[in-house]
Amino acid sequence: MQFSQKSTEHINSCRFCWMCHHVCPIGNATGLERNTARARALGLSMVERGAVEYSDDIVSNVYECSLCGGCMTDCVTGWDPVMFTKEARLGAALDGILPDYVLTMINNLQEKGNIYGADKNPNIPVFENSDTLFFLGEDTRAKGCAKYAIEILKKAGIEFAILENEPSSGYSMDFLIGAAAETKAVMENCANVLSSYKRVICYDPADAKVMLREYKEWGIVLKAEVVTFTAFVAELIKSGALKVKKGDMVLTPQDSPLLARDIEETQPMRDILSACGEVNEMLLNREYTVLAGNLIMNEYMPQVMEMVAEKRWFNAKNADTKILVTASTAEYELLSKTKPEGMELLKLEEVVAKCL
Ligand code: SF4
Ligand code: SF4
Known part of the structure; x- marks a missing residue:
């Protein structure tokens, strides 16, 4: 396993530091030192110096990170554990030592078009003939539901296409093996399909994140304008295309780290809710948000993912939350599994649908 000079510098800076341990959703859920950024850096620094093998246990540890970026945001010195963790995943792929669960998900993507190995979802409608594409994403097609989102776009008079065979955006491959040639190929294929459209509304923050960030970083050209579903709906309400009646609901936003940190979008959700x-x-909102669940990790560490969601419910309860609102398919699925009695969970579009 060879690390870049940049990653080596970040690993060596993090390995003796413990300053961000309190913000890690995984470490907070498990209570294990091995889940902190520093412990991961310590293991990888030994691999980098050739002191130990890149063993199964160290590779597993690299997959116990959600890449949520909480540590990076908290780091006053600007070091980036997400970067070296992704590079370590790429290294495991190049060395041929990926865990079996990762290989299974990659095979599923090749065979079924999604890492979950799910069959085509009969509840997803197919709409054609529009220059606007509503991109639902792998998580939603395999595990979620976009019924209310489709309903409110129609109510606003938006014409849009939904693909029968929507390609993967590349989010899952980027999560699993980082900047590999295979990840780039998945993204290029998606960009190619999207090139038939003028505008792409991205339902899930995960897909918006890679289209707006990784595609640019890797020089993958997207001809279509990409907009998040949250920003699009906020604009529909602002312009009057979508008329909502303000009610007496008290709504607490759960910021997706993908929106809040990776693409720095936090205001549209608040505009919609207000x-x-x-x-x-x-507490811990906007860019300081805490992840409430990741469906890819749920494939190989489901108990930890439930604990992560329970911890976020605990934060919500402390703020006297009545209704917690999320725009993320993954976070909705995990939060709904662990929802405490007396509290309500809504997808963002469900809130809007209630106010039409
Ligand atoms: S990211 Fe920053 S705060 Fe966290 S372990 Fe590294 S150096 Fe310390
Ligand atoms: S990226 Fe998130 S899950 Fe990974 S070490 Fe940092 S805070 Fe923890």
């Missing part, structure tokens, strides 16, 4: 009701913030 048009529909009263916004009640919880």
Whole structure:
């Protein structure tokens, strides 16, 4: 395993530091030192110096990170554990030592078009003949539901296409093996399909994140304008195309780290919620948000993912949350599994649908 000079510098800077351990959703859920950024850096620094093999246990540890970027945001010195963790995943792929669960997900993607190995979802409609594409994403097609999102776009008079065979955006491959040639090929294929459209509305923050960030970084040209579903709906409400009646709901936003940190979008969700009701913030919001679940990790560490969601419910409860609102398919699925009695969970579009 060879690390770049940049990653080596970040690994060596993190390995003796413990300053961000309190913000890690995985470490907070498991209580294990091995889940902190510093412990991961320590293991990888030994691999980098040739002191130990890149063993199965160290590779597993590299997959126990959600890449949520909480540590990076908290780091006053600007070091980046997400970068070296992704590079370590790429290294495991290049060395041929990926865990079996990763290989299974990659095979599923090749065979079924999604890492979950799910068959085509009969509840997803197919719409054609529009220059606007509503991109639902792998997580939603395999595990989620976009019924209310489709309903509110129609209500606003938006014409849009939904593909029968939507390609993977590359988010899952980027998560699993980072900047590999295979990941780039998946992204290029997606960009090619999207080139028939003028505008792409990205339902899931995960897909918006790679289209707006990784595609640019890797020089993959997207001819279509990409907009997040949250930003698009906020604009529909602002322009009057979507008329909502403000009600008496008290709504607490759960910021997706993908939106809040990776593409720095936090305001549109609040604009939507304040048009529909009263916004009640919880601690650790906007760019300091805490991840509430990741469906890819749920494939190989489901108990930890439930604990991560339970911890976020605990934060919500402390803020006297009545209704927690998320725009992320993954976070919705994990939060709904662990929802405490007396609290409500809504997808962002469900809030809007209630106010039409
Ligand atoms: S990211 Fe920053 S705060 Fe966290 S372990 Fe590394 S150097 Fe310390
Ligand atoms: S990226 Fe997130 S999950 Fe990974 S070490 Fe940092 S805070 Fe923890």
